[in-house]
Every structure is written in C-alpha cells, then in structure tokens.
Amino acid sequence: MTPSGDTLLRVEDLHTHFPLRDGTVKAVDGVSFSLERQVTVGLVGESGCGKSIMAQSILQIQSWPGQIMAGSIHFNGNTGQLDLAAQSPKSKQLRQVRGKGIAYIHQEPMAALSLLHTVGSQILEAIHVHDRGIDKEKAADIAVEMLDRVGIPNARSRLDDYIFNFSGGMRQRVMIAMALVNRPQLLIADEPTTAVDVTIQAQILELLGELKDQLAMSVMIITHDLGVIAEMADEVMVMYLGKIVERGPVLEIFDNPKHPYTRALIESIPSGAHERGKLATVRGTVPDPFSRPSGCAFRDRCDHAIQGTCDTDVPALVNVAPDHEVRCFLHSGKIEDE
Amino acid sequence: MSDAGPILSVKDLCTYFSITRGVFRREVGVVKAVDEISFSIHKQETVALVGESGCGKSTTVRTILRAIRPTRGEIVFESKAGDLIDIPSVDEHEMRRVRQEIRMVFQDPFRSLNPRMTILDNVAEPLRNYNLGTAAERRDRVAELMSQVGLDANHLGRYPHAFSGGQRQRIGLARALALQPRIILADEPTSALDVSVQAQILNLMQSLQDQQEISYLFITHDLNVVRHFSDRSGVMYLGKIVEMAPTSKLFSKPGHPYTAALLAACPVSHPRLRGKRDRISGDVPDPANRPAGCPFHPRCKFAQDICKEEEPELIRRSSSPDRTVACHFSEELDLPGVEG
Numbered sequence: 001m002t003p004s005g006d007t008l009l010r011v012e013d014l015h016t017h018f019p020l021r022d023g024t025v026k027a028v029d030g031v032s033f034s035l036e037r038q039v040t041v042g043l044v045g046e047s048g049c050g051k052s053i054m055a056q057s058i059l060q061i062q063s064w065p066g067q068i069m070a071g072s073i074h075f076n077g078n079t080g081q082l083d084l085a086a087q088s089p090k091s092k093q094l095r096q097v098r099g100k101g102i103a104y105i106h107q108e109p110m111a112a113l114s115l116l117h118t119v120g121s122q123i124l125e126a127i128h129v130h131d132r133g134i135d136k137e138k139a140a141d142i143a144v145e146m147l148d149r150v151g152i153p154n155a156r157s158r159l160d161d162y163i164f165n166f167s168g169g170m171r172q173r174v175m176i177a178m179a180l181v182n183r184p185q186l187l188i189a190d191e192p193t194t195a196v197d198v199t200i201q202a203q204i205l206e207l208l209g210e211l212k213d214q215l216a217m218s219v220m221i222i223t224h225d226l227g228v229i230a231e232m233a234d235e236v237m238v239m240y241l242g243k244i245v246e247r248g249p250v251l252e253i254f255d256n257p258k259h260p261y262t263r264a265l266i267e268s269i270p271s272g273a274h275e276r277g278k279l280a281t282v283r284g285t286v287p288d289p290f291s292r293p294s295g296c297a298f299r300d301r302c303d304h305a306i307q308g309t310c311d312t313d314v315p316a317l318v319n320v321a322p323d324h325e326v327r328c329f330l331h332s333g334k335i336e337d338e
Numbered sequence: 339m340s341d342a343g344p345i346l347s348v349k350d351l352c353t354y355f356s357i358t359r360g361v362f363r364r365e366v367g368v369v370k371a372v373d374e375i376s377f378s379i380h381k382q383e384t385v386a387l388v389g390e391s392g393c394g395k396s397t398t399v400r401t402i403l404r405a406i407r408p409t410r411g412e413i414v415f416e417s418k419a420g421d422l423i424d425i426p427s428v429d430e431h432e433m434r435r436v437r438q439e440i441r442m443v444f445q446d447p448f449r450s451l452n453p454r455m456t457i458l459d460n461v462a463e464p465l466r467n468y469n470l471g472t473a474a475e476r477r478d479r480v481a482e483l484m485s486q487v488g489l490d491a492n493h494l495g496r497y498p499h500a501f502s503g504g505q506r507q508r509i510g511l512a513r514a515l516a517l518q519p520r521i522i523l524a525d526e527p528t529s530a531l532d533v534s535v536q537a538q539i540l541n542l543m544q545s546l547q548d549q550q551e552i553s554y555l556f557i558t559h560d561l562n563v564v565r566h567f568s569d570r571s572g573v574m575y576l577g578k579i580v581e582m583a584p585t586s587k588l589f590s591k592p593g594h595p596y597t598a599a600l601l602a603a604c605p606v607s608h609p610r611l612r613g614k615r616d617r618i619s620g621d622v623p624d625p626a627n628r629p630a631g632c633p634f635h636p637r638c639k640f641a642q643d644i645c646k647e648e649e650p651e652l653i654r655r656s657s658s659p660d661r662t663v664a665c666h667f668s669e670e671l672d673l674p675g676v677e678g
Contacts, residue, residue, distance in 0.1 A: 227605025
C-alpha cells in the first residue's frame with residue numbers, strides 16, 4: 001500500500017483526559033495506530049467519539065483542561081524522531097512540529113482565520129514562524145505559489161483581501177494553502193468539508209487528493225461521513241467512545257466490516273438501494289461520557305451483545321486478517337476461519 | 339397519494355429582496371431569492387427541494403408560511419375542511435388557521451427549542467397558542483406525542499439541554515405534530531445529525547407519514563437523503579427550479595446538467611466506485627448579480643451562445659411527461675445518472 005513503507009507517525013496507548021468538576025472524561029482512551037508515509041487515513045465516528053480530540057492531542061492543541069495522561073506519539077519528521085507526547089505543549093520542539101511537520105486544518109475557515117488581517121499577512125506569518133530570516137518578497141512568492149496550487153485565481157492580487165472577501169469554497173482553499181506553505185509531512189484535516197456544499201466538497205476532496213500526491217504527504221481526514229472515507233481514504237479507523245473499534249484498509253472495511261458498529265454505520269447511509277425501506281440504524285445514542293457502560297462501550301446499542309462477556313470485559317483489538325483489526329468479542333479468537 | 343388535487347400548489351412564486359443603500363434606503367439592486375417557481379404537493383406525498391446554499395430553498399419554505407411576503411405568485415392551500423386558501427392574499431386571522439395545518443421542523447435542534455422551557459411547555463406551546471384543551475388534556479396529548487416520536491413520556495419535565503441532537507429533533511417533530519398538520523415543511527431536518535441518528539429520524543418521519551397521512555416538503559442538500567426519502571424532487575439553482583421529476587427518474591437519468599453535476603459531486607457509497615467524474619468548477623454566483631441567460635451557464639460545460647443570452651423556460655419534456663426541465667438542450671443531452 002505504501003511506496004516508501006516507513007512509518008511517519010506511531011501513536012501508542014494514547015490517553016487524553018479532561019478532568020472536570022463532575023468527573024473525568026476519558027476522551028481518548030488507549031488509542032494506538034501507526035501511519036505510513038503518503039497514506040490517507042480516514043478517522044470516522046459519531047460526534048463525541050473523541051476523534052477530534054485524538055487528532056488535536058497529536059499536536060497538543062486540545063482545548064483546556066484536556067491533558068495527555070499516558071502514551072507516546074512518535075513522529076518521524078524531517079528533523080528526526082520525536083515523542084510529541086513527552087513534550088510540553090509550549091516547548092520549542094512541539095512548536096517546530098506544528099505547521100511544519102504536521103499541519104491541522106479546521107472545519108470552519110471563518111472561525112479559524114482572523115477577520116482583521118489580510119489573507120496574505122496570515123499566510124506570511126505562518127511562513128515567518130518557521131523561517132525567521134526569510135525576506136518578505138520571497139515569502140510572498142511562496143504564498144502566491146501555494147494559493148495558485150490550491151486553485152485561487154489571481155493569487156497575487158488576492159493576498160491583500162480579507163477572508164470575508166472569499167466565497168465558502170475559496171475560504172477552505174485558503175485554509176489549505178496556509179496549512180501547506182511549510183510543506184508538512186502530515187496534514188490533519190478535521191471535517192474539512194462539513195460546512196460546504198456538495199459540489200464544493202467534491203472539489204475540495206479532489207484537491208486534497210492531488211496535493212497529497214504532489215507534496216508527498218500523509219493525510220489524516222476526520223469525518224463522520226463514510227462517503228468522504230469511501231472517496232478519499234486508503235485506510236480507515238473507526239472510533240467509538242475514545243477507542244479505535246476497527247481499523248483496516250478501506251476496501252476491507254467496506255467489503256468486510258466486522259464490528260457491529262462499523263456495519264451499522266455503513267448500513268445507515270441512505271441510498272437508492274433500499275428505497276422507502278427502513279434504514280438500518282444504531283439504536284439509542286452515544287452514551288454520556290460520565291456514565292460509560294462497563295465492558296464493551298458499545299454493548300448497550302449492540303444487537304449481538306453477549307451476556308456475561310460484553311458487559312464485564314473490555315474486548316481487545318485483535319487481527320481478523322493481516323492489517324485488519326477489530327475490537328469485539330464476536331471476532332476474538334476467530335482468526336483462522338476468516 | 340390521492341387522486342384528488344394537490345393540497346398545496348405553488349404557482350409562479352417570486353420572493354425578491356431589495357438591496358438598499360444610504361439614509362433614504364435607495365434601492366440599488368434586487369436579489370431574486372425565489373424566482374417564478376411552481377410545484378405542487380399531494381396528500382401523503384414527499385416532495386424534496388434540493389440545491390446548494392443560496393439557491394432559495396429555505397426562502398421558499400418561509401414564503402409558504404408567510405414569514406416572508408412573496409413579491410408575487412400564488413400559493414394555494416387546501417385546508418382539512420376543503421377550502422382553498424390563497425396564502426399571499428388572506429388576512430392574518432385566516433393565516434392563523436393555515437399555520438395550524440402547515441407546520442415546520444427546523445434544521446438546528448439546538449436552537450429551535452426554547453432552552454428555558456421544559457419539554458412539556460415546548461411541545462405544548464402550539465396547543466396553548468390555539469387554546470386547545472385544558473392543561474391536563476394538553477399534558478396527555480404531549481405524552482402521547484412523545485411516545486409517537488419514540489421518547490420516554492416520563493421526561494416531560496426536563497429541559498432541552500438534557501437531550502441529544504437526535505432526541506431534540508424528535509421533540510421538534512412532536513411539536514410539529516401537535517396540531518395534526520396536513521403538511522410538514524422540514525428544512526434540512528437531519529443535516530445537523532450523525533448518520534446513524536439521521537437514519538432514525540428519517541425512519542420515524544416515514545412511519546409518521548404512513549400513520550397520519552402527512553405530506554412533507556423536504557428541504558435538503560443531501561442527495562442520498564432525497565433519493566431515499568422523497569417521491570418527487572425539484573432541483574433549485576439561484577432561485578429557479580431547473581428540474582423537477584419523480585426522484586427515481588431524476589437519479590437514473592438527470593435531465594439538467596446541474597442535476598447531473600450534483601449527482602457527480604455526491605461522495606461515492608463504496609470505495610470501489612471511486613474514479614474521475616465530471617466535477618463542476620466554480621461556486622454558485624452571487625444571487626444579487628445573476629448571470630444573464632441561463633443562470634447555470636458559467637459553470638456548465640455544455641453551454642452554447644444561446645445559453646448566455648436567453649433564459650430557458652421550465653418545460654415539460656415530450657419524452658417523459660412527468661418531468662420538467664429548464665435547459666435549452668435537455669432533449670439532446672444524454673447525462674449520466676447513478677445506478678442502483
């Protein structure tokens with residue numbers, strides 16, 4: 001699957017907790033995965049499953065009072081190996097990785113970009129942060145080149161525009177350009193197309209795919225939309241209540257989903273296939289983070305829950321095929337007959 | 339669907355907003371948010387209006403309830419009693435009756451319920467507005483509605499913040515159902531929800547329709563939802579309906595290049611279906627500055643000279659009489675649909 005084969009990012013047993021007055025929310029509860037170079041991984045789950053917090057924890061930009069309690073995040077960037085989890089959020093090492101090694105784009109460009117500064121000054125700032133000595137002309141050239149690349153017409157003249165002068169699709173392109181000016185090796189895109197229309201979504205996804213190849217980076221795309229995953233991802237990770245419940249290559253996940261939650265997510269996409277028939281649903285809703293069920297967190301909503309097993313023990317992530325892991329008792333110890 | 343006439347028919351409806359400037363509010367332009375659209379809804383039918391943001395689909399809904407006065411056009415509603423009511427021209431007293439039978443479900447379940455009112459008060463508010471029943475009767479009715487939408491009737495004393503997005507949308511539906519409406523106008527009712535919860539709400543809306551013979555006008559930008567849910571669909575672009583057809587036909591063989599473009603833009607349902615499709619370039623133009631001729635021509639790859647000059651009318655296709663298309667070349671173009 002990967003041309004180069006070496007690992008860009010390896011997350012091991014990551015725990016990010018939010019100590020709140022009413023108790024501790026374990027937003028990320030033991031996540032391990034590794035990401036190869038030039039691979040697009042899709043991270044799916046319903047709202048509240050911890051997918052954004054997990055991605056933000058990689059750069060330690062999760063909101064207060066979220067804190068990494070345990071685990072390691074080995075990033076194998078241009079500047080050598082670094083355990084991001086061991087750095088303090090304000091450390092120089094981490095700040096060098098942010099934007100340059102790993103870039104993060106938000107869902108809503110209007111909230112993520114300043115309304116009071118021109119697009120040009122914001123992009124130049126991003127360049128300047130990682131290259132203090134660069135002269136203005138040169139930085140502007142880099143900005144223009146990147147804006148060109150993401151498909152902004154007349155890029156040079158648009159440097160002096162403000163973000164509100166751009167249309168929704170163009171704003172998202174500006175965000176992408178800004179994230180890419182420092183040529184990161186990993187781009188984390190958090191719901192990059194949720195706020196835009198479907199024709200714009202198609203354009204943005206296509207653009208991300210092209211840029212990934214041109215700039216030889218890896219992409220982590222966070223979404224609740226399996227359509228985006230089907231369109232973009234090489235690998236898929238399904239998250240539920242802070243844990244990865246299934247992980248595997250995209251074709252394997254769609255052809256052969258193992259976890260009841262993954263299956264339900266796939267079946268609940270409306271399509272012409274079951275016209276006017278009932279859509280499959282997942283019963284109930286994501287449980288309250290303070291009253292998480294014992295055992296398997298999904299058992300309350302699962303049609304296959306086994307009394308005496310799923311409610312007492314937490315299932316481990318096991319291989320059901322090479323590269324395909326699932327966290328479910330239905331599949332533990334069944335490796336040979338798959 | 340019944341063989342009787344439509345219960346709501348919209349004809350040549352226009353809603354324009356003027357752009358004013360200066361102290362004297364001099365008119366400097368006009369936004370044709372809804373421009374000469376026509377469609378009808380029959381009993382127990384679901385009609386969807388699809389389009390990108392700014393195409394006028396929400397304005398259409400608001401105009402039907404007269405939250406916005408139309409510039410011109412007809413909106414004829416057949417009440418339960420059998421009267422035909424022309425919504426733009428009736429007085430407020432009559433409009434109150436109309437609003438009893440046409441209810442609305444909103445997009446954002448977090449902002450459409452009053453956070454300071456309990457669920458009982460939220461759902462009973464339409465009943466109170468129309469002075470229906472005593473407090474005890476209203477309470478019983480709300481409890482009944484709650485069980486219809488699949489919520490625990492013991493939670494009536496709770497406030498909206500105690501409910502998840504999907505549950506709130508159920509509460510919104512219960513409130514819309516309280517007055518036993520003929521039509522529910524649903525403005526993107528599932529776009530704020532996760533897909534598994536969206537499926538629950540769509541299933542619920544369908545079973546309510548079957549039980550209570552409700553018609554839906556369903557506004558959405560999600561074509562997968564349309565395909566699953568609606569009987570007939572209209573595709574809107576810059577205030578115009580550019581194509582209207584039974585949903586299955588619209589998907590299997592789109593008649594307008596914009597419909598085809600929307601279908602091509604939809605994410606695939608399986609990674610095996612990935613591949614290069616014809617994407618349309620550019621954004622929706624500014625509605626205040628609409629292109630001359632066919633509004634879609636700057637983004638259309640089939641555009642000819644005539645498209646830049648003459649605006650195509652929405653006409654019935656000779657080949658399929660239940661489909662109307664506004665395109666100069668609709669009879670000639672052979673556009674790809676989606677299989678399945």
